Amino acid sequence: MDFFQKLSEIAGDAPHCKNEPMSRHTTFRVGGPAEYFVRPDTGQLPDILKLCRQYGVPSYIIGNGSNLLVGDGGMDGLVIEMGADETEITIRDTVMEVPAGVLLTKAANAAAEAALGGMEFAAGIPGTVGGAVTMNAGAYGSEMKDIVSSVTVYDSYGAKKRIMAEDMAFGYRASCIPANHFIVVSAELKLYPGDREEIFARMGELRKRRMEKQPLEYPSAGSTFKRPDGYYAGKLIMDAGLSGYRVGGAMVSEKHCGFVINADGATACEIRQLMEDVIQKVEQVFHVTLEPEVKLIGKF
């Protein structure tokens, strides 16, 4: 049996296919085909990882694809998309256990419904809990490291491990997950008792701020560059005269220069070229080197 037949045997009813366009799985809405694609149940992961090892097929984990730029040439190997049902969220007192594939918005709503505070900052971030833990996603002065108490992962051999927050090596948009090839299965979040109405009101207020400041009407991957020490990427880009700068269908947002947007049918190559042009110009004008926050993967 070849790799795909074996994968089908393991995946059963879970969605899986060959040549899946990654443009369907990224918020930039670009990216060529993944050679193989699966959206497994969490329990199938150890067998899938074992299969990849047996056949020497590389694997790449994605959540909601909201921090990814996938090349137009697609990706070799297997893309594993983490999905989950929010009904799997469990709450004990102030502790919430959330499967990795649950969207942050849904987790934040569940916390608010249960009158638990601490997660309001995450309500408007369009990623999964697994992606947010991996990236240590943050906004409005808070980040995942402030609420994560432990993370359950599979290692690349399919062994389950629980990592306590202090061992997660959380940093600015970073954690120990990528370097160790861990797959986040779930996260335990430590929240605090609050007032349900006030929590919903705070979430609404932060969402409104996002809608006013960010070009949410266009496909993007959020802030394209990391915040350089002592500066704001968006301001540097604007002051370098790059507001509205275009390469094909890719554009520096005029609403928020920290966002590169897919304004009009951009290719991944155009987005990457624009990012390179921005880095070069900001370096030239301000002698500051911008670093992508967005992860560039696959073949360009």
Ligand SMILES: Cc1cc2nc3c(=O)[nH]c(=O)nc-3n(C[C@H](O)[C@H](O)[C@H](O)COP(=O)(O)OP(=O)(O)OC[C@H]3O[C@@H](n4cnc5c(N)ncnc54)[C@H](O)[C@@H]3O)c2cc1C
């Ligand atoms: C409009 C918009 C606004 C945004 N605003 C913010 C913001 O305010 N703050 C912020 O921090 N980010 C923001 N982002 C970026 C993005 O939403 C976050 O980085 C988010 O945490 C990514 O989650 P994801 O599930 O989409 O991960 P993906 O983009 O799918 O993956 C990101 C990385 O995490 C890895 N990964 C994903 N899931 C797992 C898993 N289960 N196990 C192991 N590795 C995994 C992937 O391999 C990849 O390296 C924004 C994006 C958009 C489009």
